[in-house]
Amino acid sequence: MSDTPPQFPPPPPSPSSSPSPETHVIDYRAAEQLLAARDPRGAVKLLDSVIAAHPENTAARLLRARAFFAAAQLRPAELEFELVLEREPDNAFAHFALARTHERAGRPDQARKHFRLAAALDPRPDYLAAARFEE
Template identity: 80%
Template sequence: MQERSPETDVIAFRAAEQLLAARDPRGAIKLLDPVIAAHPESRAARLLRARAYFAAAQLRSAEQEFLHIIEREPDNAYAHFALARTYERANRPDRAQRHFRLAAALDPKPEYLRAAKFDSDE
């Protein structure tokens, strides 16, 4: 087995980005697992793996990864938005709405504001 180095982890991370872009989220997850094992606090790697889990419809794993990121970076609007999309896809609208609103409050991007539905009673 090849010894891991920071360079091989960067290569694996970049390859995982490419696999996710090419719609191979499971391949991306396989590349990211050892990167995260070597660097458990890498938010970039965890966020990429969370996105891959979401794309692979592994919603519970995606939820856990997004929550891990939010626990360490509570002002990460994207992580809140992506977690909300995960809850929405898992048919958990109350939880989704809370995180859509947090994302919009942290970063008033039009996409986040639309999802937050501040002007409705939902």
């Protein structure tokens, strides 16, 4: 018998400090839940890391814009909606949400433009009603 202690293999390397893609999906889904639970600031915090890792992710940007809007952070919401529309100019929801943002910020002319674009892209009853084409 030997007096030497048993040799164990070295521990596996520690995971890198950057989250995995799966973590970003989990964070995105959690942010959706936080927004639904009326915690937009919590949603923004989770989405910040997702967008930092994937700045091209328009779904995450759209969700963060909605969270900014829900938190009454209108300028950041406006910037995010505009970025989404730069990438997806035919996104009716983004036009509608940007219109609501302009409306809430007291800019009815800009709001009307985006309400009308939303209705032209997707003639949903709520988009059509907001567009007020008869005016």
